Amino acid sequence: MSFVSSGVAPATLIPGTVDISVFPRTTSIINTTSGQIIQWVYISFQLDRLSSKGQLRHAGAFGWVARLRLALFVRGVRDVTNVYHIVQFQSGDAYAFFHGCHWKCSYCVRTLGLWDLGLPEDVRNELDKLWLQGRVKFLSIEEVVAILKESGVRLAFFGGGEPTIDRELKPLIKRLKEEGIDVWLITNGELLDEELVGMVRGITFSIKALDDGLHRRITGRSNRTVLENFKRFVGSGKVVAETVYVKGLVECDEVLRIARFIASLNPETTFRIDPLVQNPPYEEVDSCIKEVMKILPRTYRIMATKGEPPNLLYPRIG
Numbered sequence: 001m002s003f004v005s006s007g008v009a010p011a012t013l014i015p016g017t018v019d020i021s022v023f024p025r026t027t028s029i030i031n032t033t034s035g036q037i038i039q040w041v042y043i044s045f046q047l048d049r050l051s052s053k054g055q056l057r058h059a060g061a062f063g064w065v066a067r068l069r070l071a072l073f074v075r076g077v078r079d080v081t082n083v084y085h086i087v088q089f090q091s092g093d094a095y096a097f098f099h100g101c102h103w104k105c106s107y108c109v110r111t112l113g114l115w116d117l118g119l120p121e122d123v124r125n126e127l128d129k130l131w132l133q134g135r136v137k138f139l140s141i142e143e144v145v146a147i148l149k150e151s152g153v154r155l156a157f158f159g160g161g162e163p164t165i166d167r168e169l170k171p172l173i174k175r176l177k178e179e180g181i182d183v184w185l186i187t188n189g190e191l192l193d194e195e196l197v198g199m200v201r202g203i204t205f206s207i208k209a210l211d212d213g214l215h216r217r218i219t220g221r222s223n224r225t226v227l228e229n230f231k232r233f234v235g236s237g238k239v240v241a242e243t244v245y246v247k248g249l250v251e252c253d254e255v256l257r258i259a260r261f262i263a264s265l266n267p268e269t270t271f272r273i274d275p276l277v278q279n280p281p282y283e284e285v286d287s288c289i290k291e292v293m294k295i296l297p298r299t300y301r302i303m304a305t306k307g308e309p310p311n312l313l314y315p316r317i318g
Contacts (some may be wrong), residue, residue, distance in 0.1 A: 082166040083139045085127075086147055087116045087310035094153040094313065096144065097160025103188060104220035105208070107246050109277045117277075118309050126317045136315045141172050147313050148181055155201065159186030164196070173199045189229045190221070197233050204272075205230055206242045209250055210257045218249065227261070234265050242272045245288065247281045252288035259295045270298040 085097035095116065101108075114131065115124045130136050139147070148156055156176065163169050164187050173183050173196075182201040189205045197203065207230065208223070209215040215223035233239055241262050243255055255273060262269050271292065275285045285301055292299045 079141045079168060079171070080138050081141060081144060081168045081172055082161065082163070083144050083172075084136060085115060085160065085315065086139075086144070086313040087119065088151050088153060088313050089310050090308050092152065093155045093157065094148055094151065095157045095159065095310070098158060098163040098166055099138065099161050100165055101162040101188075102165055102190075102221075103162070106218050107244065107249070107276055107278065112277070116310055119312060120309055123309075123312060123317065127312075127315060130315050130317070139314065141168060141175050144172060145175055145179055145181075148176065149179055151311075151313055153181055155182045155184060157184045157186060159204075162188060162191075164191035170196060170199065188219075189226050189233075192229045192233060197236055197238060200238065202238045202240065203233070203236075204240050204242050205233070206244075207258050207262075208244070209254055210261050211254065214250070214254065230262075231265055234262070234269060240270045240272060242274060244274045244276055245281065245285045246276045247279065247284065252284070252291065255288055255292060256295070259292045259299070263295045267296065268298065269296060270300075271296045273299065273301050275301065 082099040083096045084099055086094055088094045097116070113124060115127050117124075119127075127136075158169075158173075163185060166172075176183060177199070183199070184202045184204070185196070185200045186204040187206065188208075189203075192203070192205075207226065208218045210223070210227075212223055215221070215226075230239070230241070234241075241258075243258050244250060245252075245255060259271060262271060273285055273289055273292065275282055289299055289301060
């Protein structure tokens with residue numbers, strides 16, 4: 001399979017973790033029930049809009065599911081998570097895909113598909129059909145726990161979109177810990193807090209850009225809170241930093257600035273540089289890594305490789 005980078009990719013030190021897709025840049029987070037309702041109405045509208053422009057495959061079906069989730073909120077169902085897709089790698093670790101993101105990243109890999117890109121194309125096509133048939137749902141906390149337990153998972157990576165906008169994230173992590181399952185969080189870092197950091201085994205913290213103007217161009221948001229949170233939590237011993245190398249946008253000069261920022265806080269921090277999955281400039285990235293390693297010795301990128309595809313845990317086909 002190919003290891004695929006993304007806007008919020010799982011920079012992990014554990015072999016077997018692969019390709020991630022990042023969800024649409026459409027949501028805003030308000031930590032109230034009314035805010036969640038507004039959020040899902042907006043998701044539905046934006047996905048339908050993207051579908052009409054041909055920018056998002058099966059977005060109409062995705063919007064339909066978003067509307068169904070809104071109905072669940074209105075009915076008072078509180079333990080439904082944003083998890084809609086889970087795979088398990090050959091290492092035994094799992095990856096749970098969360099719906100939604102409150103950023104608007106210009107190079108978001110989300111448009112490449114709803115599913116783990118390491119799955120065979122025919123499997124992803126079948127999963128697309130399930131979406132169109134309305135046979136994929138957002139999983140409850142207990143459903144996620146049951147799926148992971150049944151497969152013997154001991155470590156689950158949470159990403160896919162932005163997990164921290166899910167109001168059920170902490171209850172889900174707590175429930176998994178009760179079953180002996182650890183969580184590695186993949187996040188843009190803006191909504192991190194001390195409680196959440198204390199609950200997880202590790203965090204992949206994505207820094208899109210150090211320059212605030214460039215960060216706004218990429219994401220539509222300031223990086224002030226992101227950088228404050230990075231400073232706050234980099235000393236926890238749980239943080240792996242990650243940046244996406246984007247030709248013509250985030251190139252080596254900006255990556256070096258990010259590296260110097262990280263090194264000023266903790267020079268022992270692991271730093272992953274991901275080539276943009278849509279157009280990976282591998283040679284440029286490798287050349288840049290040599291320079292970055294002079295600042296942060298523990299710098300790397302995921303290497304393209306072949307191997308067995310991940311096992312599909314949810315949705316099930318057939």
